[in-house]
Amino acid sequence: MTGKHRVAILGGGSFGTAIANIIADKGHDVCLWMRNPERVEEVNQQHTNSAYLPDIPLHPGLKANSDLAQTVAGCDVVFMAVPSKSSRDVARQVAPLLAEGTMVVSTTKGIESGTNKLMSEVLAEELGDVLIGVMSGPNLAKELAAKEITGTVIASKSEALTSCIQDLLQSAYFRVYAGGDVYGVELAGALKNVYAIVAGMAAALGVGHNTISMLVTRSLAEMSRYAVHQGADPLTFLGLAGVGDLFVTCTSPLSRNYRVGFALGQGRDLNEVVAELGQVAEGVNTLRLLKEQADELDIYMPLVQSLYGIIYEGKTLSEVIGGMMWAEQNRDVEFTMRQD
Numbered sequence: 187m188t189g190k191h192r193v194a195i196l197g198g199g200s201f202g203t204a205i206a207n208i209i210a211d212k213g214h215d216v217c218l219w220m221r222n223p224e225r226v227e228e229v230n231q232q233h234t235n236s237a238y239l240p241d242i243p244l245h246p247g248l249k250a251n252s253d254l255a256q257t258v259a260g261c262d263v264v265f266m267a268v269p270s271k272s273s274r275d276v277a278r279q280v281a282p283l284l285a286e287g288t289m290v291v292s293t294t295k296g297i298e299s300g301t302n303k304l305m306s307e308v309l310a311e312e313l314g315d316v317l318i319g320v321m322s323g324p325n326l327a328k329e330l331a332a333k334e335i336t337g338t339v340i341a342s343k344s345e346a347l348t349s350c351i352q353d354l355l356q357s358a359y360f361r362v363y364a365g366g367d368v369y370g371v372e373l374a375g376a377l378k379n380v381y382a383i384v385a386g387m388a389a390a391l392g393v394g395h396n397t398i399s400m401l402v403t404r405s406l407a408e409m410s411r412y413a414v415h416q417g418a419d420p421l422t423f424l425g426l427a428g429v430g431d432l433f434v435t436c437t438s439p440l441s442r443n444y445r446v447g448f449a450l451g452q453g454r455d456l457n458e459v460v461a462e463l464g465q466v467a468e469g470v471n472t473l474r475l476l477k478e479q480a481d482e483l484d485i486y487m488p489l490v491q492s493l494y495g496i497i498y499e500g501k502t503l504s505e506v507i508g509g510m511m512w513a514e515q516n517r518d519v520e521f522t523m524r525q526d
């Protein structure tokens with residue numbers, strides 16, 4: 187350990203708990219902010235968070251608190267681990283409590299409704315004089331908490347922040363890469379959720395491996411096309427935050443977005459499925475925002491258009507697949523950044 191940090195994690199769901207546990211394991215002071223006093227009690231007394239990470243014993247040094255001011259008092263690093271719909275609200279609450287120069291890292295993989303802003307932009311607007319970073323990669327909370335080997339990307343304009351977060355999280359099972367493409371890393375994390383819904387749907391239909399492979403590859407092409415149009419670095423999409431996260435979310439039933447897609451593929455109702463999940467599946471909201479953006483900016487996004495058609499316009503999956511295969515017939519040259 188290269189110096190002890192005091193760290194606050196805002197949001198005691200699956201991912202916040204997994205990250206907090208890694209940091210506690212490494213011997214830092216870490217406090218998890220959770221609204222529910224019973225869950226706070228469970229973390230502090232039983233060292234578990236059974237609602238989100240059942241069967242995972244948490245480090246006894248990991249503390250939880252429902253008081254935000256007490257949670258962040260004296261912290262030099264804060265992780266934001268709430269869903270995108272709550273990020274601005276939580277940022278507003280915490281803003282007056284943070285010291286100048288605090289390092290704030292968003293782990294949220296979503297886009298704000300109404301503004302189409304990413305979380306680093308929301309934090310920059312709300313938090314004043316702090317350093318901001320974003321973290322994204324193939325990081326299913328349950329696997330991370332079970333110490334399955336993986337990696338992630340921490341991106342920030344501040345090298346002090348990226349190296350601090352590398353020291354904080356790096357371990358035998360978690361490799362942390364630094365990057366400078368804040369926008370691309372964050373956007374990749376939000377976009378892949380939409381394609382995980384498509385992949386889950388395809389899995390429910392029992393499609394072949396060729397089909398899954400085509401779907402994931404064309405998803406990467408589509409999300410890269412959108413991101414590059416918006417100013418991201420295409421190489422980001424070939425890394426852990428891009429194809430790495432896309433691959434895991436499109437193939438694992440541990441992904442909540444994949445599970446939503448799987449249930450839709452079984453013919454179930456979206457609202458019922460989302461309610462039953464009890465955790466956030468950011469892709470549902472991101473799909474709506476992306477479809478609006480694709481229309482407005484005239485970006486070719488056939489998978490987004492098709493999923494939107496199925497979920498919100500009552501189109502059938504076979505109708506959509508037929509249309510997509512025909513549209514691509516005979517005139518497609520494979521190059522990811524092309525408009526067609």
Ligand SMILES: NC(=O)C1=CN([C@@H]2O[C@H](COP(=O)(O)OP(=O)(O)OC[C@H]3O[C@@H](n4cnc5c(N)ncnc54)[C@H](O)[C@@H]3O)[C@@H](O)[C@H]2O)C=CC1
Nearest residue numbers: 197198199200201202267268272294295325326327465466
């Ligand atoms: N679970 C995963 O495998 C990963 C999730 N993420 C991202 O992290 C973000 C959070 O996801 P999860 O922890 O998985 O979600 P979750 O649904 O498991 O937990 C979210 C937590 O935030 C809390 N929360 C919601 N609104 C709040 C508010 N206004 N104030 C205080 N707390 C609030 C909830 O009570 C809950 O404890 C999402 O954007 C997700 O995409 C990122 C990497 C992996």
Ligand SMILES: O=C(CO)COP(=O)(O)O
Nearest residue numbers: 323324325326441442443
């Ligand atoms: O982002 C994730 C893994 O990297 C988790 O995906 P879900 O939100 O679909 O569970």
